[in-house]
Amino acid sequence: MQVTFQHIQTLVDRIEANLADDVNVLGLADAFHMSPWHFQRTFKSLIGDTLGGYIRGRRLTRAAQLLLESRRSVIDIAVSVGFNSHEAFSRSFKAYFNVTPKAFRAERPAITLREKPLLTLELFQHLADGMDQNPVITERPEQHLIGQQIAIPSPFVSDVDYCDLLFTPWTDLLSVEAALPGRVPGEYFGLMVSPSGTFTEDSLFYLAGAGVQQPIADPGEGMVALSFPAQQVAMFDIYSGTEDTVAQTVDFIYGYWLPNSQYTRAGGHDYEYFENVSDFTVPRLHSRYVLPIQPKT
Template sequence: MKTWQSIQQVIDYIEEHLDQSLPLTELAAIACLSPFYFQRLFKKLVGRPVMEYVKLRRLAKACQLLAATDRRILDIAMEMGFNSHAYFTKVFKSAYDMTPEVYRLEQPALQQMLKPDLTMMQTVIAENDSFVAESMVLTITRQKVTQPEYYQGVVGKILIANAIPVGGTTGVNQADVIWTEFHQLKKQHSELFTEDIQLGASFLKDTSVDPTSLVPAECFDYFAGGRVETLDEDLETWVVLPGEYIVCGCEAENTPEARNIAIAKALGYLLGTWLPSQQLLTEPYSMEKYYPAENPTTAYQEVWVAPLPL
């Protein structure tokens, strides 16, 4: 067994036993590694110290229970290994900048520490081939756009530190806030959005030419919008220009949680594993395309990047 497979074995074990005690020595024994080497390897592959990872996965599970049940917060805290209401509240607020009570009441979209699938980091699929990852299917293709596609919506700012690494940060999902703003706009301009295809784009505006700009360098811009045939000059516009694109398609269960996890993992796989393996550079933006579900059980979405000429 390879060392990364040993760590994946531990990750799977942690996920199945979040409501139980998880001593470091026990986890290291499952990986058949010394505690010292296990901790170093786990942090290298997962991006977090092992006990911090356990804490964040427990918080993610606690959020599910807070949203889906009316159980007492103390009971949820104790089940997830937090020994008091006060300590649970402190840890929860540190991760999400709100108390469990506020989260239960408002239920905003949160960024969670996702359970990693290290197989994705070790597998480079061929173009036009598919890879069955945990709970989803990924496919890499090249697509040519011959006519420009127009999307209109809104643009907002996202803190880079709150979004990268994908699936490894916590806090309020800032992109979801921007999408909520777009969906409100869409209701007001329903005549424009005749196609139910939506697009999100992450990019950086060049503010260096404006010395009075107050936009902090640690932010990137995020566009959220829908496809249109006619343009409204008062709305933000994103154009998918003619050219060649590398597309990572992902098919997953048609639930909000599964869709969010799938697009995050597809983005992380394309940018963090596949493109570096091909030694490819891309234009300084990425796009997410969201398609209407063809059936009630499965959702399909894509991540697009534009490769630079070699």
């Protein structure tokens, strides 16, 4: 099943009608015949927010409307939009609106409440505006890497900026890469790894890896080894290599290119691929975002 903006709009409408209900990411992904990673990436690219962030924002927006439009108690409103306690609701509400529910009701601040997005074909196509992304479709051989990893907040459940955290694994990797066995010169990989494989955790791992010629059974203390099978991939050019640039490319891939291409996402990891790199401080560093694909059936 290929996800379109109509499918996501139906999902959004369902969420709107049942804001207090728990949303099972694994169940939703399975309903669309997608991996949790693919589903959450697609949702974010089309809506502009993670599934968890969107639901949290809509629940709090609905609560704000009820605070202004009704005389219901704060705890009654909290429960009606899916919060289990007054404390959790008040904490989330203040973090979102920068004011407590009680003060919000009393002061009636001039805040524009966030309405649900109404997806249209024009918005769907607008995701590609100004982006000339023609990927290279190719068969990649089996690849092996060894690297350093660090825990980061999951971009699927948090808006916390993790870019500064990536400095550590890359610095650690570059300090030891000369001693790595079978090193492939100038070849590097960056990717997110889910401990469960579902990408539903609050925390994921970011792996900064260097290419090696053979799989490594014992990578050594503090190191992680990983292999990619031979597979067909789409490779998208990225320039400058900033977190925002990569995120925009990923949004384009999942929100526009993949639904409109003759391919679906295959199993395996997405990753950022650096080749022939001699200096990571070079302005407009060139990399490629690599997506495993298979022909639509």
